[in-house]
Amino acid sequence: MRLSKLISIALLATSITTVSAQADDLIKKAKDVGLKAVPADKAELMKLIDDPKDPITDKKVELGKKLFFDPRLSRSGIISCNTCHNLAMGGDDGIPAAIGHKWMANPHHLNSPTVYNSVFFTAQFWDGRSPHLSDQAQGPIQAVPEMAAPANLVKERIVSIPEYVAEFKAAYGDDVNISFPKIADTIATFEKTLVTPSRFDDFLNGDKKALNDAEKKGLNTFIDKGCASCHTGIAIGGTMQPFELAGKYKFANIGDFKGDDKGMVKTPTLRNITETGPYYHNGAIWTLEEAIKEMGSIQLGIKITDSEAGEIKTFLKALKGRKPAIIYPQLPEESATTPKPTFD
Amino acid sequence: MRLSKLISIALLATSITTVSAQADDLIKKAKDVGLKAVPADKAELMKLIDDPKDPITDKKVELGKKLFFDPRLSRSGIISCNTCHNLAMGGDDGIPAAIGHKWMANPHHLNSPTVYNSVFFTAQFWDGRSPHLSDQAQGPIQAVPEMAAPANLVKERIVSIPEYVAEFKAAYGDDVNISFPKIADTIATFEKTLVTPSRFDDFLNGDKKALNDAEKKGLNTFIDKGCASCHTGIAIGGTMQPFELAGKYKFANIGDFKGDDKGMVKTPTLRNITETGPYYHNGAIWTLEEAIKEMGSIQLGIKITDSEAGEIKTFLKALKGRKPAIIYPQLPEESATTPKPTFD
Numbered sequence: 001m002r003l004s005k006l007i008s009i010a011l012l013a014t015s016i017t018t019v020s021a022q023a024d025d026l027i028k029k030a031k032d033v034g035l036k037a038v039p040a041d042k043a044e045l046m047k048l049i050d051d052p053k054d055p056i057t058d059k060k061v062e063l064g065k066k067l068f069f070d071p072r073l074s075r076s077g078i079i080s081c082n083t084c085h086n087l088a089m090g091g092d093d094g095i096p097a098a099i100g101h102k103w104m105a106n107p108h109h110l111n112s113p114t115v116y117n118s119v120f121f122t123a124q125f126w127d128g129r130s131p132h133l134s135d136q137a138q139g140p141i142q143a144v145p146e147m148a149a150p151a152n153l154v155k156e157r158i159v160s161i162p163e164y165v166a167e168f169k170a171a172y173g174d175d176v177n178i179s180f181p182k183i184a185d186t187i188a189t190f191e192k193t194l195v196t197p198s199r200f201d202d203f204l205n206g207d208k209k210a211l212n213d214a215e216k217k218g219l220n221t222f223i224d225k226g227c228a229s230c231h232t233g234i235a236i237g238g239t240m241q242p243f244e245l246a247g248k249y250k251f252a253n254i255g256d257f258k259g260d261d262k263g264m265v266k267t268p269t270l271r272n273i274t275e276t277g278p279y280y281h282n283g284a285i286w287t288l289e290e291a292i293k294e295m296g297s298i299q300l301g302i303k304i305t306d307s308e309a310g311e312i313k314t315f316l317k318a319l320k321g322r323k324p325a326i327i328y329p330q331l332p333e334e335s336a337t338t339p340k341p342t343f344d
Numbered sequence: 345m346r347l348s349k350l351i352s353i354a355l356l357a358t359s360i361t362t363v364s365a366q367a368d369d370l371i372k373k374a375k376d377v378g379l380k381a382v383p384a385d386k387a388e389l390m391k392l393i394d395d396p397k398d399p400i401t402d403k404k405v406e407l408g409k410k411l412f413f414d415p416r417l418s419r420s421g422i423i424s425c426n427t428c429h430n431l432a433m434g435g436d437d438g439i440p441a442a443i444g445h446k447w448m449a450n451p452h453h454l455n456s457p458t459v460y461n462s463v464f465f466t467a468q469f470w471d472g473r474s475p476h477l478s479d480q481a482q483g484p485i486q487a488v489p490e491m492a493a494p495a496n497l498v499k500e501r502i503v504s505i506p507e508y509v510a511e512f513k514a515a516y517g518d519d520v521n522i523s524f525p526k527i528a529d530t531i532a533t534f535e536k537t538l539v540t541p542s543r544f545d546d547f548l549n550g551d552k553k554a555l556n557d558a559e560k561k562g563l564n565t566f567i568d569k570g571c572a573s574c575h576t577g578i579a580i581g582g583t584m585q586p587f588e589l590a591g592k593y594k595f596a597n598i599g600d601f602k603g604d605d606k607g608m609v610k611t612p613t614l615r616n617i618t619e620t621g622p623y624y625h626n627g628a629i630w631t632l633e634e635a636i637k638e639m640g641s642i643q644l645g646i647k648i649t650d651s652e653a654g655e656i657k658t659f660l661k662a663l664k665g666r667k668p669a670i671i672y673p674q675l676p677e678e679s680a681t682t683p684k685p686t687f688d
Contacts, residue, residue, distance in 0.1 A: 069432055077439050083422065088413055088675045095421050095685050103447035105687075275677055287680060326672040331432045333619055336631060341439050343447075 023208035026216055030204060033223050034232035037204035038117075038197040048234070049119045049192045056189055059171040064190025066167075066329045067183060072157050074147035075101055077341030081147075081187060084112040084140070087326060090275025091116035091194065096283030097255070100140075101148035102343070109255030111283035116321070117271045119192040121238030126281050127260040128240045133188035138181065151180035156339050158183055163332030196271060196321025203318075211318055218315025221308050226300050230267045236319065237269040246301030249294065251284035271319045288313045367552035370560055374548060377567050378576035381548035382461075382541040382665075392578070393463045393536045400533055403515040408534025410511075410673045411527060416501050418491035419445055421685030425531060428456040428484070431670060434619025435460035435538065440627030441599070444484075445492035446687070453599030455627035460665070461615045463536040465582030470625050471604040472584045477532035482525065495524035500683050502527055507676030540615060540665025547662075555662055562659025565652050570644045574611045580663065581613040590645030593638065595628035615663050632657045 039045045050056050067073060071080040079100060084093045091114035093099075098106040110126055118124065124136035140146040141154060149157075158164050159178050168176050168186075176182065200219075202210035211219065222228065230241040243259030244252075259265040265281065278284065279291040289309045296304035304312070383389045394400050411417060415424040423444060428437045435458035437443075442450040454470055462468065468480035484490040485498060493501075502508050503522050512520045512530075520526065544563075546554035555563065566572065574585040587603030588596075603609040609625065622628065623635040633653045640648035648656070 066432075071430070071433075072438070076443065078427065078437055078443055086415070088410075088673050089415075093422055094416070094678075095687075099420065099422055099687065103687075277678075286684070323674055328670040328672045329432050330667055334438075334621075340630070343439075343443065343449075 020208055023203075023216070026220060027204055027206075027208075029223055030219060030228075033228040035204065035223075035228055035236065036232075036234040037201040038195055038234060040197070040201070040205045045195065049195065054185060054189070056192060057171065059167070060186055060189040061193055062329075063164075063167045063171050064186040064188070065326065066164075066331055067158075067187045068190050069329050070331050072331075072334070072338075072341075073141055073149060073154055073183075075149045075153065075341070076343050079147050081115075081137070081140070084146070085115040087115070087194070087323070090114055090272045091118075092276050094277070096278050098146060100146035101144065104145035107145055108257050109282045110257060111278065111281055113266075113268060114272060114276050115191055116194045116196050116323070117235055117269050118238070119195065120233065120235035121266065121269070122233075123238070123240055123266050126257060126266055128264065128266045129260065133191050134181070134185045137184035137187045137191070141184070153339055154183060155180045157334070160335050160338040161332050162335060167332075193324060196323050198271065198321040199318045200315075201321075211315075214311070214314045215318045216315075218311040218313070218318075221311040222315050225296065225302065225304060225308065225312070227295070227312065230299065231270050235269045236271055237267040239267055240264040241267045241299075245299050247298045249280065249298050251280070251282060254284045255282040257281050270316055272321055273316050274320055288316060292316075364552055367547075367560070370564060371548055371550075371552075373567055374563060374572075377572040379548065379567075379572055379580065380576075380578040381545040382539055382578060384541070384545070384549045389539065393539065398529060398533070400536060401515065403511070404530055404533040405537055406673075407508075407511045407515050408530040408532070409670065410508075410675055411502075411531045412534050413673050414675050416675075416678070416682075416685075417485055417493060417498055417527075419493045419497065419685070420687050423491050425459075425481070425484070428490070429459040431459070431538070431667070434458055434616045435462075436620050438621070440622050442490060444490035445488065448489035451489055452601050453626045454601060455622065455625055457610075457612060458616060458620050459535055460538045460540050460667070461579055461613050462582070463539065464577065464579035465610065465613070466577075467582070467584050467610050470601060470610055472608065472610045473604065477535050478525070478529045481528035481531045481535070485528070497683055498527060499524045501678070504679050504682040505676050506679060511676075537668060540667050542615065542665040543662045544659075545665075555659075558655070558658045559662045560659075562655040562657070562662075565655040566659050569640065569646065569648060569652065569656070571639070571656065574643065575614050579613045580615055581611040583611055584608040585611045585643075589643050591642045593624065593642050595624070595626060598628045599626040601625050614660055616665055617660050618664055632660060636660075 039048065046056070068081045071078050071083070073080060084098050085091050086093055092112045096111060097109040098112045100106070113126070118133060124130035124133065125139070130136040130139065138151070141149055142151060155178065165178065168178050168182070171186070199210045230239070231237045233239065240260070241264060243263050243265035273288065277288070278286045279288070285291045285294060289306070292309040292312050293304045296302045383392065390400070412425045415422050415427070417424060428442050429435050430437055436456045440455060441453040442456045444450070457470070462477060468474035468477065469483070474480040474483065482495070485493055486495060499522065509522065512522050512526070515530070543554045574583070575581045577583065584604070585608060587607050587609035617632065621632070622630045623632070629635045629638060633650070636653040636656050637648045640646045
């Protein structure tokens, strides 16, 4: 072998070692700021999302899926959970603020958050008023500008449908009490399974080539700029943080939301962010670049340049996750006693 | 073997032969009045539903499915074809009359028909104004009280989404013209695959035990009462017939529909009829028994008794078909140039 070839091989080996070491450093840096991967191991993931008091089972998930897609949970019979949390569209509705019953807009002009990976949030709703998905699921079904169905109506619809009753018994036992909270619990059990691992997770889990160089650079910029101070954990968001900490949002005139009574807001997840525009609590920003730069000034009090925003966006694209395959359900038939839809 | 046992066997054999002969007679009787099965043989089915000039392919069907489920085909971005033709609910919306853009009711108070098996209809819409699904699909997307999206807006949305453009090229070739009619054609190609063979088809195709005795009796009553004079062919409906031929519908005051300009109406399919209530063009009847009896007096000028209506209903339940499994799609991301949703 000629010396030049040997040198080439040596350089290549060095370069591979360097890249590998750089990736190790970046993984450590990401973990140090609190970014976490969706566990690749299913048992480990289950430990995070499952509740031993109400364990996730195939029967509950299948039933919860039907309920999630069933528009008969709304007063009118035409709005389902999936209408605003569309699993085909990143788990939200793609419009600035939710439109619900009678074409009512959300009164605070709040943007529908994604349901994907919401199991990892420490609080639900923009003002974090709900501690978990079982509680959260009760809200929009009853809210007048959303699905507008009183709890009793929802319960009466479900218990009047023999196949649903049979499926609740199969899922929970013959003595199940098919209450409104139980219906919401079952929807939440389905929602817990809506976890979308991405190439970023593969990277954090040790596949050093899962991100390309530009994405690694973007991750590094994301961390260096301080984005991970709020967008952290497995959800890369989903915790309560101070609202408009460093400045005012330039579209603050849309809606009257000011956070919770302590001025805190639930940070949105950045997973599948390219699918969940428009952005912010009032859905007034349509491009990621603009959202990134605005966040710098509102939350971090810094200027993020166009090129830095571009780098961060390149990283964020790698958070697009692998969605669980969902067979579109066949919903059970109502009976003669099923309460009819009403449109007022 | 004792004589009594021999006699038993002989009687059983006679009885089996009789049942078999009776089934043969009933199958012949059903076919004689024009009832037809969905072919069990896939090639034979394809001959009926495929168009050699625009053949059904997996790529077109998958793309058409995405478009069918994509609410961005509506002005607001929140109403899809599936909103009113919900494939989870027998292919319709389960409410009396369609609710669309801005919560507008259908101006003629017309009930949304099922999309399942609509490929077998000889005319589309209640007044039959459309000859086939490709033409039909253009209607509700543009109709102001439905999806309210002008053809140009739909086209601009689709061509602004790179993944859709790539899928159209993959389905039709690189020189495809992604026009509004092409978008509708692709939706129609997906809809053509929404065929739901039932136990009734198995019976007509020769499985004599596919219907039980009560269902066979119901089929016989269905034919004897004359129901098959309109509800015939593979669709068991789907052709133009005189509207209110023998009498006035008792809920005629709901809506102003009078059929087409010759007083004809498209007979609804009876396939999956237990899933597609409420019934009639104005969706004013909620139970099958009542619908059956009313049809007797309105269309046939006869009285159908409660027990006959019960028999016919028992048969109609056997028309509940096996739905094609549909993986809920993941819709492609819009781009910066995608026209925004509007709610006015």
